[in-house]
């Protein structure tokens with residue numbers, strides 16, 4: 001796999017832009033997501049009001065996060081579960097390994113979990129000699145391709161059908177090489193068969209959580225394949241990996257969030273499966289895990305609280321912002337170089353990794369505002385990207401050429417007479433040079449522009465010059 | 472004429488690249504019954520600094536604009552993004568400074584983008600101009616999302632005899648301009664404007680219109696680089712009957 | 726471990742600008758929210774007479790590719806099930822939840838239907854359960870895990886047949 005890191009966003013982007021398969025795959029998925037969302041919203045007149053409520057629920061919870069986490073913890077314990085607290089990704093890894101080793105696990109089933117990605121759980125398990133099997137179809141595909149998810153809800157959205165087929169043929173060598181495998185249903189069917197076997201081999205199942213409910217001490221996952229659900233049901237031990245901001249006060253609140261989640265994510269009215277898990281199996285139960293562990297991860301989130309980035313903790317990971325982001329749709333998720341791509345990643349990644357490491361991401365936006373327009377919990381993503389830019393500017397992390405250029409422009413803009421003198425002269429020259437063709441195909445001071453576009457020439461004298469000559 | 476003394480904030484791009492838009496704006500405003508003044512001490516609204524994270528310079532520029540423009544009944548801007556900068560973002564700059572916050576808020580309330588001002592405040596519902604041809608319209612992002620400009624230009628365009636409007640697929644998707652974005656991330660910007668250009672061509676229109684000069688320069692530059700014969704203009708030029716001037720990036724005939 | 730916990734909780738408090746836990750007055754309110762949830766805004770599409778509600782449930786379920794078959798009474802269930810299995814080319818072999826509600830069904834009417842009660846295994850193709858509730862708003866079934874309804878029945882077999890008494894259909898979730 002080509003490792004990409006956030007600090008190399010530009011290089012990553014160039015590589016991704018040249019990838020024709022990616023372009024095809026993204027073009028195909030885009031309409032599906034945006035059109036689906038619009039349709040499901042048109043079907044629900046209350047959607048806007050629900051969005052406001054969803055925002056308020058998350059705000060309220062975040063403002064009282066300590067209280068709700070403690071209340072949640074109490075309920076988990078009283079239902080027979082365990083709660084572990086992890087300040088860093090490393091801590092979370094250790095807790096997971098510890099649990100796995102205690103039960104002598106050799107194989108672990110994984111439901112899709114972005115926190116799992118954030119903590120590199122698979123790598124940690126493999127290093128400890130434990131086999132980690134991704135059970136979500138998309139996650140499974142990228143696992144066998146040795147890649148990273150490129151999208152938070154559709155991890156393999158960057159791949160074409162043909163690429164998936166190729167990977168399946170390479171990996172599932174025990175199957176008939178002549179088999180027909182060119183339609184999504186046949187691919188799904190094959191993955192199910194292969195995975196089904198593995199469900200029964202694992203001693204531990206690891207899932208994420210979309211919500212943690214303080215009222216009941218439950219974790220909620222939403223899936224479309226039922227894979228995560230089996231991952232948590234069949235093995236002897238269930239580990240829930242969740243970040244601290246996933247908690248909500250009660251099931252009513254969770255219901256409101258669920259009403260906006262699936263619609264924003266995939267345009268579904270409701271996900272196929274919404275599973276609420278509370279504690280391990282009870283004595284009289286016939287199935288379910290014997291142990292239930294929750295790992296609550298901080299990993300930098302508490303340091304976003306109380307800052308201009310606090311609103312980001314409202315995120316319910318629906319992916320709508322990336323589905324509607326023209327930058328994401330151009331470069332794909334891998335360009336962002338870390339777990340969280342698109343607009344939400346552009347705000348969250350600098351918060352979790354540091355702006356030195358992920359400083360490109362909040363800059364790679366035109367501030368077109370489509371992400372904020374569709375975010376189900378009204379996160380002002382462009383505003384927060386701008387705040388990151390301000391922090392970079394303060395700390396002199398902005399590339400020097402831009403810094404100097406912008407400061408020079410501001411210097412001129414703050415001196416209207418100088419501005420007029422400079423522009424009336426230079427613009428006239430520029431207009432005069434460009435008057436024959438009406439545009440420039442290359443200009444020494446505008447290379448970034450003229451690499452791909454002509455630069456329309458100024459009409460001639462500036463407006464202000466002409467106006468002052470008239471009156 | 473009372474209460475209709477409007478100050479034109481010309482915007483630096485129009486000032487430097489496309490004065491025609493300025494004259495078109497004045498014509499439209501005067502036809503709507505406004506008295507138009509062009510304050511002399513004007514340059515740029517501060518967006519480049521603001522979007523680069525240079526808050527200190529942005530604040531200085533905003534103060535300069537406030538001082539120069541606050542005495543008029545309305546401040547009119549032929550650009551959604553610059554109008555949005557003044558009306559939506561200036562107040563956010565002064566959250567710590569109540570005196571300037573007041574002044575920014577007052578200015579914010581009387582600052583409008585040109586086309587929406589004509590329709591929503593001056594009640595203009597048709598223009599007296601002519602145009603022969605098929606146009607398509609791109610909704611520039613700030614105007615659309617910060618100022619809800621969508622129907623207004625379409626309504627006025629539909630009042631022009633001979634003009635046929637054909638809607639653009641994904642008209643609400645960014646063209647890839649984004650101020651300094653288009654040079655900082657030129658490769659990504661190129662993919663975005665490439666996609667936009669394909670969709671514009673697919674409409675079969677002979678003229679592409681929008682309300683923001685930055686986006687127009689970007690799209691015109693791309694179409695021309697690709698050798699596409701299509702006129703690109705600010706919507707005000709067509710509304711003001713000034714489409715006889717050469718289109719953006721097209722040399723004058725003389 | 727306890728240390729980690731305290732660190733995180735303390736960091737939250739510090740970031741939120743609080744020295745200690747939430748004051749007891751406020752905690753009372755929050756506790757009430759946790760323990761006595763109030764109904765939130767609900768989609769009005771379910772403001773319908775009972776019969777219409779059943780139709781809505783069916784429509785929403787069919788929109789997401791569920792097959793819905795209405796029967797008049799429990800007597801008709803065994804035939805309906807075997808017809809379905811035949812149509813889908815599935816074996817007349819099901820694993821069923823040990824649910825008292827399903828015991829009231831005269832399965833003996835279909836003597837060829839093989840029924841095993843309990844949890845499913847890898848080979849089971851079809852499971853049969855009831856559902857504790859159903860939501861007309863989205864066409865969703867609600868099941869509670871327990872001795873009379875092991876959850877694996879919902880996920881493991883490829884085909885899941887649910888017997889749903891219409892009076893369990895509610896408006897919203």
Ligand code: SF4
Nearest residue numbers: 315316318319321375
């Ligand atoms: S930021 Fe908003 S739109 Fe993006 S994933 Fe989070 S909740 Fe969804």
